[in-house]
Amino acid sequence: MSAERWKDDEALLESLRKGVPGAVDELLRLYQGKIFNLAMSILKNESDAEEAAQDVFMTVIRKVGTFQGNSAFYSWIYRICVNTCLMRLRGKRRNETVSIEEFMPVFTDEGMHASPMDDWSKEVERDALNEELGRMIRKYTEDLSEKYRVVFVLSDVEGLSNEETAKILGLTVPAIKSRLHRARLYLREQLSRYLREGKAG
Amino acid sequence: MNCKELAYMLADYFDGSMDPRLREELDAHLAMCDQCMAFTKTYQAVSDKTRLLRRQIEYEIPPEVRKRLEAFVHAAGLKYPEKIREYRDQVERDRREKVADLVRAAAAGKLSSAMALLMESHRAACPECRDYFDALRTAAAPRAGDLPEEIRAHVIALMQTLPPGEEFFLA
Numbered sequence: 364m365s366a367e368r369w370k371d372d373e374a375l376l377e378s379l380r381k382g383v384p385g386a387v388d389e390l391l392r393l394y395q396g397k398i399f400n401l402a403m404s405i406l407k408n409e410s411d412a413e414e415a416a417q418d419v420f421m422t423v424i425r426k427v428g429t430f431q432g433n434s435a436f437y438s439w440i441y442r443i444c445v446n447t448c449l450m451r452l453r454g455k456r457r458n459e460t461v462s463i464e465e466f467m468p469v470f471t472d473e474g475m476h477a478s479p480m481d482d483w484s485k486e487v488e489r490d491a492l493n494e495e496l497g498r499m500i501r502k503y504t505e506d507l508s509e510k511y512r513v514v515f516v517l518s519d520v521e522g523l524s525n526e527e528t529a530k531i532l533g534l535t536v537p538a539i540k541s542r543l544h545r546a547r548l549y550l551r552e553q554l555s556r557y558l559r560e561g562k563a564g
Numbered sequence: 565m566n567c568k569e570l571a572y573m574l575a576d577y578f579d580g581s582m583d584p585r586l587r588e589e590l591d592a593h594l595a596m597c598d599q600c601m602a603f604t605k606t607y608q609a610v611s612d613k614t615r616l617l618r619r620q621i622e623y624e625i626p627p628e629v630r631k632r633l634e635a636f637v638h639a640a641g642l643k644y645p646e647k648i649r650e651y652r653d654q655v656e657r658d659r660r661e662k663v664a665d666l667v668r669a670a671a672a673g674k675l676s677s678a679m680a681l682l683m684e685s686h687r688a689a690c691p692e693c694r695d696y697f698d699a700l701r702t703a704a705a706p707r708a709g710d711l712p713e714e715i716r717a718h719v720i721a722l723m724q725t726l727p728p729g730e731e732f733f734l735a
Contacts, residue, residue, distance in 0.1 A: 387637060395633055396625050403623035413629050420637045468603070474566030475599070482602035484609040496613055497620025504621075519614045520621055525579070544575035550610045551603075 372436040379427045387424065394437075395420075397521075398444050404516040405448040405509050415451055419444045434530060438523075442531045445513060452509065460508040463545060466552040483558045496554075503553040507546060514539055515546040565589045567600050574607050662732075663719050667711060669733045671700040676731040682722050693718050 371393060378386035398419050402412035422443050430439055469477040487496060504512055517528040518539065529539045565573075565586075570593055576582040577590055594601050614621060625633075669675050675683060687694040696715050711719075726732065 391634055391637055395630065396622075399625040399629065399633075400622045409626070409629065412623075413633065416629075416633055417636050420633070421640055424637070424640065468568075468571050470566075470568040470571075474568035476567050476603065480599045480602035480606075482605055484602075484605035487609055487613055493617055494620060497617035500610075500614055500617065501621045501623075519611055520618055522615065522618075540575050540579075544572075547575070547607060547610050548571070550614075551607050554610065555606065 376427070376430070376432075376436050379424070390420070390423065394440060398440070401441065401444050401513075401516065401521075402448050404504070404520075405445070405513055406451060407505055411451060415444070415447050418447045422447070435527075438527055438531050441517070441523075442533075445531055449509070461506045463507065463511060463549050466549040467545070468548060468552070481555060481559065483555065486558065487554075499554065499557055500550060503550055504546075507549065511542050511546040511549070514542040515550075518543050519547070565593050567593075567597065567603075570594075570597075570600050571603060574604060577604075578608060578611065659720065662723070663711065663716055666719060666723065666732055667700070670697055674734045676733055678730040679722075679726060679732050682725060686718065686722055690718060 375386065375389050375393065379390060395416065398416050399412055402415040402419070403409070406412050406415060419440070423440055426443075430436070434442075471477050486492070504515055507515070513532065514528060517523050517531060518525065523531070525536050525539045525543070528534075528543075529536045532539070570590055573582065573586065573590060577587065582590070594604060666675070666679075670683060683697075687697060692712075693715055696712070723732065
């Protein structure tokens with residue numbers, strides 16, 4: 364995480380604790396976009412994400428006095444957000460998600476790739492494809508179950524380290540790495556199919 | 565190392581946590597296997613593109629949601645800092661009151677023996693406080709509001725040194 368972010372967080376934390384006027388504005392300025400994005404990626408529904416974001420900010424404002432500072436401020440806020448969203452998901456009918464197994468690579472008994480691999484890494488370097496690719500990555504991650512989705516969003520989209528993601532989700536680092544790896548394998552396969560069909564079409 | 569083993573080690577390969585010997589083996593396999601080279605490059609492209617296209621992948625907060633959220637947090641958030649401020653102001657007022665009582669008691673010679681002892685040893689070491697309290701004894705009605713900030717700070721520090729359970733004043 365950048366030094367700039369650390370400095371912003373420290374000043375924000377201090378002014379929230381002191382009840383400085385404008386501290387809440389700063390909290391919103393720095394975090395409402397991130398919290399909404401994280402809530403959306405878990406809940407996949409705008410009105411749920413909005414309500415969850417309200418709950419998150421209420422909790423942050425109420426509990427900022429008891430924040431121990433053992434972890435970074437932003438990771439404390441992310442943890443509150445993840446917990447709030449997962450609580451909301453509980454008891455709710457989950458949206459149908461794809462089975463990630465269907466997108467894992469297939470190998471022969473000898474441990475070799477069972478089907479020919481296409482190298483499309485050069486193809487996606489073209490900037491003209493960016494908008495479409497971004498949309499597809501988002502769409503495919505929406506189909507993942509939240510177990511994988513939230514790890515992928517925190518680690519690969521938000522750029523947190525495996526250790527930070529593990530702390531936020533209350534999981535071990537190996538568990539985070541395994542989920543992240545499977546999410547990437549899934550996306551790799553989805554994008555392969557998409558690009559292959561695109562070419563065929 | 566075969567293709568299957570390689571595929572399951574790619575996360576370690578890219579985050580740098582891989583054992584150097586295994587990494588060598590993996591590189592050796594990559595150098596002679598086009599299938600794995602294609603697989604590895606496209607695997608890496610997923611991470612690279614995700615990082616690069618972060619803006620497109622993230623959900624943007626709609627303006628009306630942003631507005632509602634701001635209104636909500638303001639309504640909820642402002643009440644709370646208000647309460648904290650009220651509480652802190654009260655604490656400050658209580659403390660000033662207590663300091664004023666202590667100064668009055670010191671002037672009237674009504675400090676508890678523990679407090680009087682602390683005060684004596686402090687006066688011996690601090691000319692400002694000695695002069696101030698000496699002057700008080702001759703003045704008719706000391707007004708705590710006129711207490712210089714420096715003296716106030718010393719008195720507060722003295723009060724905090726008093727062991728818990730000890731009284732400030734004579735009964």
